[in-house]
Amino acid sequence: MxxxxxxxxxxxxxxxxxGAKVVARALRDAGMEVIYTGLRQTPAMIAExxxxxDVDVVGLxxxxxxxxxxxxxxxxxxxxxxxxxxxxxxxxxxxxxDVPKLKAMGVVEVFGPGTPTQTTxxxxxxxVAK
Amino acid sequence: MSGTAPTFxxxxxxxxxxxxxxxxxxxxxxxxxxxxxxxALYPRTGEAHIVGITGAPGAGKSTLVGKLAREFRRRGKRxxxxxxxxxxxxxxxxxxxxxxxxxxxxxxxxxFIRSMASRGHPGGxxxxxxxxxxxxxxxxxxxxxxxxVGAGQxxxxxxxxxxxxxxxxxxxxxxxxxxxxxxxxxxADIIVVNKADxxxxxxTLQSIRAALGRDRSAGHHGAAPSAKDEEAAGWDIPILQSSxxxxxxxxxxADAIEAHRAYLQRSGAWENRRRRLARADVEAWLQRHLLxxxxxxxxxxxxxxxxxxxxxxxxxxxxxxxxxxxxLLRAEGxx
Ligand SMILES: Nc1nc2c(ncn2[C@@H]2O[C@H](COP(=O)(O)OP(=O)(O)O)[C@@H](O)[C@H]2O)c(=O)[nH]1
Ligand SMILES: [Mg+2]
Numbered sequence: 001m002x003x004x005x006x007x008x009x010x011x012x013x014x015x016x017x018x019g020a021k022v023v024a025r026a027l028r029d030a031g032m033e034v035i036y037t038g039l040r041q042t043p044a045m046i047a048e049x050x051x052x053x054d055v056d057v058v059g060l061x062x063x064x065x066x067x068x069x070x071x072x073x074x075x076x077x078x079x080x081x082x083x084x085x086x087x088x089x090x091x092x093x094x095x096x097x098d099v100p101k102l103k104a105m106g107v108v109e110v111f112g113p114g115t116p117t118q119t120t121x122x123x124x125x126x127x128v129a130k
Numbered sequence: 131m132s133g134t135a136p137t138f139x140x141x142x143x144x145x146x147x148x149x150x151x152x153x154x155x156x157x158x159x160x161x162x163x164x165x166x167x168x169x170a171l172y173p174r175t176g177e178a179h180i181v182g183i184t185g186a187p188g189a190g191k192s193t194l195v196g197k198l199a200r201e202f203r204r205r206g207k208r209x210x211x212x213x214x215x216x217x218x219x220x221x222x223x224x225x226x227x228x229x230x231x232x233x234x235x236x237x238x239x240x241x242f243i244r245s246m247a248s249r250g251h252p253g254g255x256x257x258x259x260x261x262x263x264x265x266x267x268x269x270x271x272x273x274x275x276x277x278x279v280g281a282g283q284x285x286x287x288x289x290x291x292x293x294x295x296x297x298x299x300x301x302x303x304x305x306x307x308x309x310x311x312x313x314x315x316x317x318a319d320i321i322v323v324n325k326a327d328x329x330x331x332x333x334t335l336q337s338i339r340a341a342l343g344r345d346r347s348a349g350h351h352g353a354a355p356s357a358k359d360e361e362a363a364g365w366d367i368p369i370l371q372s373s374x375x376x377x378x379x380x381x382x383x384a385d386a387i388e389a390h391r392a393y394l395q396r397s398g399a400w401e402n403r404r405r406r407l408a409r410a411d412v413e414a415w416l417q418r419h420l421l422x423x424x425x426x427x428x429x430x431x432x433x434x435x436x437x438x439x440x441x442x443x444x445x446x447x448x449x450x451x452x453x454x455x456x457x458l459l460r461a462e463g464x465x
Contacts, residue, residue, distance in 0.1 A: 001249070002159045003222070028223035033247045038230035049229060052243055054151035082148055 004032040004128050007055040009046035010039050011070045012062060019113070020061035023091060026117035027124060043070065047077035050086060056128045059120075062092040068101060075106055087127045091115065138163070139170050142269050147242065150269055154244055157261045160418070168261055171268035176404060178267035179391050182288035184254060184278040184317075185298030190324040191277050193374040194298060194383075196232030199241055201380040202273060208240040210271040212262055214255050216279050217247040224248075228277060242271065253287030254278035260291050260410055289317040290410045293403045294390045296320045296383070299338060301330035318367060320386045326371040326379060338369055365393050424454055427461040 008024045010017050017039050024034045035053045037046065050058050058078075062070055071090060078084045090102055091111040099110045109123055138156075141149035156164035183191050195211055202209050213228035224247035235241045244262065251257040255278055263274050278288050289295055297318035321342075323335050338344075368386045372379030394400040424433055436454055439445040445453075 003247070003249075005155075024225060028218060028225045029221045031222040033217075033224045033226060033245075035226045035245050036230060038227075038233065041233070045233065049243075051148055052151055053226075053245055054148075054155045 004057070004124065005035065005053060005055045006032050006124060007035045007037065007046070007050045007053060007058045008061065009037050009041050009049070009058065009074075010061050011041050011043055011046055011074060012064045012066050013040060014061075014063045015039075016063075017061065019063065019091065023059065023061065023117060023120055026121060030121040030125075032124065043073040043077045046074055047081055047083065050078065051081050051083050055086065057124050058086055058088045059124075060088065060090045060092075062090060062094070065093065067092065067094055068098060071102055071107060072105055089120075089123065089127075091120070139167050142265075143171075143174075145269075150242070150265070151244075153265055154262050157265055158246065158256070158258045160258065164261070168264060171265055174268040175264045176267070178263070178272055178274050179294065179387075180263055180267070180274045180276060180292045180407070181387055182276045182278060182292035182295045183298060184288050184295060185280055186300070186303055187280045189280065189298045189300040189303065190374050191280060191298050192228040192231035194322070194324055194372060195228075195275050195277050196235055197374045197377060197380050198383060198387075199232070199235055199275065201384045203235075203238060203240055205384065207273055208271055209273040209275065210242040210244070210266040211235075211275045211277070212244050212246060212259060212266070213277040214246045214248055214259060214279050217249050219250070242266065248279055254280065255287055255291060257414070260407070260414065263291065264411070286317050290406060293394060293400070293407075294319045294387060296322060296387065299323045299334055300325045301328045301334045303334075319365065319390050320368050320370065320383070322370040322372050322379070322383055324372050324374055327373040327376050331371060335369065335371060342367065342369070344369065364397055365390070424458055427458055428454070432457070 006027050008020050008027075010020050020036070024036045027034045035049065035055060037049050041049075046058070046060070058074075060071065060074060067090060071088075075084060075088070078086065078088075084106070087108045088106065089109045089111065090107050093113060094102065094110050102110055108127060111120055111123075138149045138153050142153050153164070153167050157168060158164070183195055185191055192213060195213070199209055199211060211232070213226070215224055215226045215228060217224045226245035226247060228245055229243060232243060235243065244266075246256045246259060246262065248254075248256045255276065256262075259276060263276060266274050276288065276292060295317050297320070299321060300323065321338060323331050323338065325331055368389075370379055370382050370386060372383055374380075391400075394403060421433065432454060436445065436450040440447050440450050
């Protein structure tokens with residue numbers, strides 16, 4: 001029996017993780033196994049957790065505005081460990097102008113505030129099915 | 131298909147952590163590759179010291195495991211952690227949050243942490259927890275800490291999976307001492323009262339001492355032999371205190387764990403426990419093989435139909451199981 005495994009990570013110095021927890025619970029309620037690593041993770045911690053847990057997808061929640069510097073560092077740590085094939089999505093407060101920049105870095109999808117959780121669930125199912 | 135498992139096995143044995151992570155998934159998912167890998171790896175198992183960490187939710191198991199792991203790293207020991215959390219019976223999903231409490235470890239090369247959902251298995255662990263521990267053992271982790279779900283009641287299955295069982299208690303959890311009397315004492319090799327930074331921990335400690343007949347009036351401190359094995363009569367269950375938050379009591383706990391292994395080996399009980407683990411492995415695979423055979427010979431629905439009939443009380447489980455076995459034997463006879 002196989003389950004979709006997702007890692008929800010919060011890199012950087014955000015003060016709270018309500019949004020990340022909402023997404024984590026929604027994915028769990030959709031039948032997935034969600035590894036939640038908590039606040040203030042370094043890019044290396046997130047990549048290492050994704051490797052050890054053999055997740056199908058990684059989601060990053062970033063509210064601090066530091067996404068343009070954090071995301072490349074997470075990607076670099078994933079590359080270092082040979083796991084950059086794991087699809088990456090980003091949620092949080094991301095200005096529209098930055099979305100294409102993140103996608104150019106290799107992020108598969110970006111979800112802004114207020115994205116219905118069902119949208120995220122559908123995305124994860126789709127990207128894993130590929 | 132069958133070509134992939136040996137390569138993963140070789141890569142994992144060579145220290146490739148991603149290959150190891152994938153092997154663990156294959157084993158957890160019960161795939162044919164997973165079984166093949168286990169078969170290849172099993173001869174290399176049996177060296178690791180497997181330590182179960184059990185106790186009520188919120189007692190601080192994950193935090194303590196994280197800090198304990200750091201203590202073992204300081205001693206130069208590599209280790210793996212398997213942390214089990216419950217699967218939601220409604221959605222089949224799970225929130226695996228134990229890593230959150232182990233953050234100091236996350237980038238240390240000498241530690242491998244794997245979260246597991248219980249996937250409906252009772253007893254505080256997942257059906258594949260033992261297999262996962264076996265793979266980690268085979269690739270060379272000499273110490274494996276298994277954190278159970280912790281459902282507030284006796285989770286004796288961990289005693290079938292581990293050489294050493296650490297029971298984590300905490301103050302302010304009320305009837306936990308009852309649970310201790312009711313059976314957890316039977317499986318605990320080491321008891322630790324965590325959250326010793328809380329003044330109420332003293333009361334918890336005293337209640338446990340009293341429950342184990344270890345209060346002052348009992349004369350000496352070592353009067354509570356473990357009820358688990360005959361030869362465990364020589365092991366006095368240490369009752370320790372820790373504060374995972376304030377980094378206190380960690381060296382003592384690590385010492386007690388190492389002392390228990392030394393004691394098991396000295397007394398011959400190590401072999402007894404290894405036998406218990408071997409039995410758990412054989413019985414688990416016997417059950418899986420039997421169910422798979424039933425499915426092949428009688429069709430996928432046969433077991434489900436029996437379950438349904440028992441649920442509706444049209445059959446009792448004894449008759450249902452007997453009927454399935456008879457049908458299987460008949461089908462085998464006709465072949
Ligand atoms: N005061 C205090 N709190 C602790 C200690 N260890 C853990 N906790 C807290 O207890 C809560 C549950 O901890 P966790 O490790 O998740 O417990 P588990 O459910 O048994 O794995 C968390 O809020 C921890 O921060 C301790 O030694 N002292
Ligand atoms: Mg825990």
